[in-house]
């Protein structure tokens with residue numbers, strides 16, 4: 001098979017082949033073992049979650065810019081955080097920092113229900129459109145400040161935070177179910193951080209440090225300054241929408 005560039009990303013074969021290679025080289029080879037996580041990484045078309053001009057780089061071993069100073073996480077990081085979450089079909093999961101919606105889609109492949117919060121309105125819209133177009137009926141995306149969690153649907157069996165904070169936000173710990181796990185990068189913005197897992201045991205938390213990492217910062221407050229967590233329209237399966245991919 002040719003490795004010709006496919007700037008438009010229209011060739012399904014090429015995208016699928018690149019995705020298979022991504023999963024083998026970046027995910028399996030680096031030690032991700034959970035078969036459901038591997039299947040989810042094989043299933044989600046990452047090239048549909050990056051800006052048009054970066055479609056050709058969608059399966060590379062790196063984060064990519066998605067506009068607004070934000071990034072779609074590196075594939076390995078998405079897989080590792082998902083594995084650390086230990087979610088399955090019975091799980092209700094919260095994602096803080098939906099960004100492109102890619103991690104949301106990966107979670108929707110595995111978990112029963114996914115609730116995602118994002119503070120940049122344009123990213124919320126785009127993530128909703130992508131998830132709807134791909135038919136994910138079990139994922140909802142809200143505009144808001146995810147440091148407060150999404151209390152309406154709590155408690156969560158898993159909470160995944162895709163942005164770095166100096167410490168675990170207390171509302172997120174409070175919204176964990178018994179045995180639930182919070183996966184979050186802890187540390188200063190744009191410096192080395194530590195991917196950390198909290199697991200609820202009654203009123204205590206077991207804390208485990210997983211890996212050095214680097215994420216964009218978790219910012220307080222929502223971009224428009226208005227709390228709009230109620231604006232959580234269901235992702236509408238089959239809706240085509242007329243928005244373009246990318247920024």
Ligand code: SAH
Nearest residue numbers: 072073097099100103118119146162218219
């Ligand atoms: N999982 C995403 C990662 C996006 S980067 C992906 O793979 O595409 C992190 C995201 O967190 C950014 O989109 C940023 O806007 C968002 N973010 C930062 N602070 C936030 C907050 N307090 N509440 C909700 N989203 C936040």
